[in-house]
Amino acid sequence: MYNDSLFNAFARSFEARSQTDMSMAEYLESCRSDPMRYANAAERLLAAIGEPQMIDTAKDPRLGRIFLNRTIRSYPAFAGFYGMEDTIERLVGFFRHAAQGLEERKQILYLLGPVGGGKSSLAERIKALMEIHPIYVLKAGDELSPVFESPLGLFDPEQLGPMIEEKYGIPRRRLSGLMSPWAYKRLESFGGDISQFRVARIQPSRLRQIAVAKTEPGDENNQDISSLVGKVDIRKLETYAQNDPDAYSYSGGLNRANQGVLEFVEMFKAPIKMLHPLLTATQEGNYIGTENIGAIPFTGIILAHSNEAEWQSFKTNKNNEAFIDRICVIKVPYCLRVAEEQKIYEKLIQTSELAAAPCAPARWKRWPASR
Amino acid sequence: MRAGTLETLARFSVMSRLRKHENSTLFAKMRVYDGESLKESDPKARSVQEYKDAAGVDEGMDGVSTRFAFKVLASTFNHDTTEVGADAVHLMYVLEQAIRREQLADETEKRYLEFIKADLAPRYAEFIGNEIQKAYLESYSDYGQNLFDRYVDYADAWIEDQDFKDPDTGQLMNRELLNQELTKIEKPAGIANPKDFRNEVVKFSLRSRAHNNGKNPSWTSYEKVRDVIEKRIFSQVEDLLPVISFGSKKDGETEKKHGEFVERMVERGYTERQVRRLVEWYMRVKQAG
Numbered sequence: 014m015y016n017d018s019l020f021n022a023f024a025r026s027f028e029a030r031s032q033t034d035m036s037m038a039e040y041l042e043s044c045r046s047d048p049m050r051y052a053n054a055a056e057r058l059l060a061a062i063g064e065p066q067m068i069d070t071a072k073d074p075r076l077g078r079i080f081l082n083r084t085i086r087s088y089p090a091f092a093g094f095y096g097m098e099d100t101i102e103r104l105v106g107f108f109r110h111a112a113q114g115l116e117e118r119k120q121i122l123y124l125l126g127p128v129g130g131g132k133s134s135l136a137e138r139i140k141a142l143m144e145i146h147p148i149y150v151l152k153a154g155d156e157l158s159p160v161f162e163s164p165l166g167l168f169d170p171e172q173l174g175p176m177i178e179e180k181y182g183i184p185r186r187r188l189s190g191l192m193s194p195w196a197y198k199r200l201e202s203f204g205g206d207i208s209q210f211r212v213a214r215i216q217p218s219r220l221r222q223i224a225v226a227k228t229e230p231g232d233e234n235n236q237d238i239s240s241l242v243g244k245v246d247i248r249k250l251e252t253y254a255q256n257d258p259d260a261y262s263y264s265g266g267l268n269r270a271n272q273g274v275l276e277f278v279e280m281f282k283a284p285i286k287m288l289h290p291l292l293t294a295t296q297e298g299n300y301i302g303t304e305n306i307g308a309i310p311f312t313g314i315i316l317a318h319s320n321e322a323e324w325q326s327f328k329t330n331k332n333n334e335a336f337i338d339r340i341c342v343i344k345v346p347y348c349l350r351v352a353e354e355q356k357i358y359e360k361l362i363q364t365s366e367l368a369a370a371p372c373a374p375a376r377w378k379r380w381p382a383s384r
Numbered sequence: 385m386r387a388g389t390l391e392t393l394a395r396f397s398v399m400s401r402l403r404k405h406e407n408s409t410l411f412a413k414m415r416v417y418d419g420e421s422l423k424e425s426d427p428k429a430r431s432v433q434e435y436k437d438a439a440g441v442d443e444g445m446d447g448v449s450t451r452f453a454f455k456v457l458a459s460t461f462n463h464d465t466t467e468v469g470a471d472a473v474h475l476m477y478v479l480e481q482a483i484r485r486e487q488l489a490d491e492t493e494k495r496y497l498e499f500i501k502a503d504l505a506p507r508y509a510e511f512i513g514n515e516i517q518k519a520y521l522e523s524y525s526d527y528g529q530n531l532f533d534r535y536v537d538y539a540d541a542w543i544e545d546q547d548f549k550d551p552d553t554g555q556l557m558n559r560e561l562l563n564q565e566l567t568k569i570e571k572p573a574g575i576a577n578p579k580d581f582r583n584e585v586v587k588f589s590l591r592s593r594a595h596n597n598g599k600n601p602s603w604t605s606y607e608k609v610r611d612v613i614e615k616r617i618f619s620q621v622e623d624l625l626p627v628i629s630f631g632s633k634k635d636g637e638t639e640k641k642h643g644e645f646v647e648r649m650v651e652r653g654y655t656e657r658q659v660r661r662l663v664e665w666y667m668r669v670k671q672a673g
Contacts, residue, residue, distance in 0.1 A: 074419075078416070078419050078420075078421060079418075079419045081432065081433060126445065127445050127446055129449030129451040321445055344441075346444025347398075347444045347445075347449070348398070349398055349401060349402065350398065350417055350419070351395050351398050351414060351418040352418055352419070354398055354450075355391055355393075355394040357450055358390050358394065358454065361454050361457075365458075367458070
């Protein structure tokens with residue numbers, strides 16, 4: 014019986030994560046009652062993080078001394094990150110501002126901190142939170158948009174904005190008016206009839222690199238921007254022209270992370286020429302592939318991290334000014350409180366075999382204050 | 385002894401990450417950051433905000449990493465050849481080795497080693513000394529109670545300005561003599577204001593007697609008194625060495641007490657090997673200092 018229920022449980026969770034289809038009209042209708050259907054990446058992330066618990070530190074003598082009796086927010090979604098209240102507050106603040114469409118929306122989120130301070134763990138947690146809420150992706154026939162673009166990209170905000178706002182309650186600023194070359198080709202073959210498009214509801218996935226992607230710096234010599242923006246698939250050149258959107262392989266980090274989050278590990282270890290697509294992707298919401306097939310939309314979050322030495326050498330180079338201005342730095346320092354540092358070790362021990370090792374008197378009294 | 389081990393390690397990690405403050409010790413700063421109030425014990429200690437302002441924005445951006453600390457912890461657990469377990473004595477040893485192996489800048493290495501020598505080891509000795517004394521003490525609880533009863537009687541007579549007649553020996557003690565005896569007990573604990581303290585203890589006992597059929601309270605029931613009595617009992621560490629030390633005993637009585645002591649330490653969560661090691665380490669530290 015037990016085994017059976019395991020198989021059932023697996024099937025159920027698989028089903029919940031598999032994609033479902035709807036028509037364009039259904040999608041637009043549903044947007045009226047459910048803003049999450051057209052929410053951007055930051056909004057979905059905020060929704061996944063959820064409401065904080067407010068802690069009035071004035072009521073606890075120890076916390077009061079540490080936090081100067083302020084009321085602090087504690088996010089259950091970030092449980093297990095000990096002694097990082099300030100960092101997490103700034104991080105959530107970044108997403109909140111991005112969700113409100115402020116300057117942060119156009120910035121690269123950059124976690125700066127010493128080695129082993131929890132940057133990668135934070136990034137992993139953010140990616141896991143990204144997986145919670147589904148995204149809505151344009152679909153033509155059986156084909157999903159290779160860059161997971163939002164159906165709203167089809168509409169030009171100038172011409173159709175007011176109408177969409179009135180009929181479906183979707184604010185005009187949500188329309189980017191940017192569809193991918195892939196979508197444009199489909200639209201042409203449909204003769205401009207958008208009702209032939211369908212909309213798929215899919216779950217972001219780290220495993221399958223759907224709306225959550227990771228890019229790592231590779232070899233200086235052979236790494237080029239194609240690991241970010243994709244490249245032409247030479248096998249398809251037999252049947253397609255070189256500038257045909259279908260001859261393009263949308264396998265770069267920016268392609269896969271549209272509407273989600275792109276993690277750029279050790280960003281400043283990568284050659285500077287690799288970073289340029291990130292600028293236009295965040296600032297203008299689109300970027301150009303290796304072959305000029307047209308602008309490809311990008312509405313996700315770019316999350317980078319590296320340690321201080323690389324950041325310092327990058328920062329001192331005058332040539333990088335434009336880049337630095339578009340980065341929002343969040344510091345992730347080490348934990349500076351003994352009790353919290355101890356909790357980190359306990360957490361690490363819990364995941365190892367040492368958890369059962371002898372010792373640990375049940376009652377632990379704090380050390381005597383030095384006399 | 386996991387908790388003491390983890391705390392020692394956490395203290396080390398945090399201290400390596402803190403910026404020095406001009407007028408206050410690093411150890412005090414660490415404790416203030418941890419939310420302790422040092423207003424009474426250390427007049428030089430500042431508030432969290434003052435420390436942070438003085439340290440600048442880069443505090444916490446260097447020092448030992450959590451990974452380094454966890455590796456040290458892992459080898460501490462596996463340091464002993466026969467059992468997987470951790471205690472702070474091992475930890476400090478392993479930590480020292482790890483720091484040397486790390487090949488840090490000379491100055492950093494010196495600073496880190498100094499943390500162990502100047503802050504962690506003495507504090508741990510104090511802590512483990514307390515643990516040992518408590519385990520040792522339980523067999524001496526009659527002695528503690530006697531000492532306490534006598535203290536209350538003396539203090540009562542002293543406050544009332546009466547002569548006191550010892551019920552056992554019949555010796556009559558005047559105020560001067562009483563004061564001498566009381567001071568002998570108070571001195572090791574460094575009671576600053578004996579008059580207030582004596583009043584406090586007598587009042588506490590009288591109140592307790594009223595609820596307790598005229599019997600004195602247990603000497604352990606009042607933290608302040610307990611502290612004084614314990615300090616008095618252990619004002620000479622030598623008294624305790626024959627019982628706690630491992631090795632041949634001069635008589636069966638001491639042997640038995642030693643067995644009981646070890647048993648109580650095991651009850652407190654130490655393994656027997658750890659007891660032996662900690663006691664030996666403690667005695668070495670005490671004799672050296």
